[in-house]
Amino acid sequence: MASPNLKYAYFPGCVAQGACRELYLSTAALTKALGIELVELKKASCCGSGTFKEDSQLLEDTVNARNITLAEELNLPLLTHCSTCQGVIGHVDERLKRSQQTDAPYVEQINGLLKQEGCLPYRGSTQVIHLLWALVKDYGLDELQKRVTRQLKNLNCAAFYGCYLLRAQQSIPYDDPYKPESMENVFRAVGATPIYYRGRTQCCGWPLASYATEQSFQMAGMHIQEAIDAGADCLVTPCPLCHLNLDSRQQEVEKVINRQLGLPVLHLPQLIALAVGISPKQLGLDQHIVSTQPVLAKLGFS
Known part of the structure; x- marks a missing residue:
């Protein structure tokens, strides 16, 4: 409660x-x-x-x-x-x-x-x-579920935790740093389907981007490909730096890995806010580099 x-x-x-x-x-x-x-x-x-x-x-x-x-x-x-x-x-x-x-x-x-x-x-x-843990532990998933006005049914969401959230501190009382479930539990609470894939707890490559750009993009590309191959409609991340490497540089990533991707990357509060009735425009979903329209279309937004 x-x-x-x-x-x-x-x-x-x-x-x-x-x-x-x-x-x-x-x-x-x-x-x-x-x-x-x-x-x-x-x-x-x-x-x-x-x-x-x-x-x-x-x-x-x-x-x-x-x-x-x-x-x-x-x-x-x-x-x-x-x-x-x-x-x-x-x-x-x-x-x-x-x-x-x-x-x-x-x-x-x-x-x-x-x-x-x-x-x-x-x-x-x-x-x-972090906002994720505040929602899970302080607000509560049961209470969050009560606030849902638009079930995100049929939306396959792949979490991208990254590394800082899980392993920068010695003690994480809110989740398992190697087998986390916080984001997947949020997905379930708003009616979405969690997608599991190998790279969800790994580094996005952002820290390498300034001096080893190709390797950074290869890391990002590997994670995006794995999520796509696992059936994800979108990646959802609690980290804006991960978002920068996975969304804003995805077109550059495609050139490095020689594969077309086009996987939308949402910020965690954007996903939850859609479920509690907030409009895509208000959430800035038109400001992403990779279009979020496939996600919105699947959820029934015109």
Whole structure:
């Protein structure tokens, strides 16, 4: 049963406010429809997507400790809809909570840097949670099912979890990092059919894209082909960076693997929002590179 008055400190991240604006729009539309309140952290900064630590672990920890303290100031959990942000910020939070017990001077060093910038100290008093898990654990699949006004029957959905959501943190209390079912359970709740394939928990190739482009596209192409061959009508991902490699670069991927693909890639909140009665236009489904029309046609949208 859903908890009443769900409220989160919302960390939208960078990509959803830029290249994947449709994710920002669909998250806002979905949470409003479900009665979930989001308090956007306007002063938050980029999590670094795992790159800050290549220069300095202290830099990554301090930047993201600051992001966490913005949620702590509100006494709310920090909610993100980006798997990469979840992996990075969640891992920092996990590590700093552990350091409070094992390496207090390190946390004091970070808090000293935060103080210099006029920020509150990191307390370790909140949690970092992805939208997927908030829906599954806090809102509840039974409650979500009650909100469905359009059953997504006959739609075969292949989850693409990627790697950051499942394995960036040492402890994932919401799912099995190697055999997850969270997204598939969401698909069932909205009437869709889950499709299983080998690559659903693997890396999309995005981290390689800037320096090993062909290998990155080969990885993306392999996953898309496997999903198609398994009978998927679409991929659904909880990560906008995965979406960029799988959707916006799919035409380039086709050239590398020498196969036509054309598989629509949906953001997780877009799929759920369709089921609770929100229009495709409002969800930005016309903004994808790979057309989502085959999905919408199968669901009976004109």
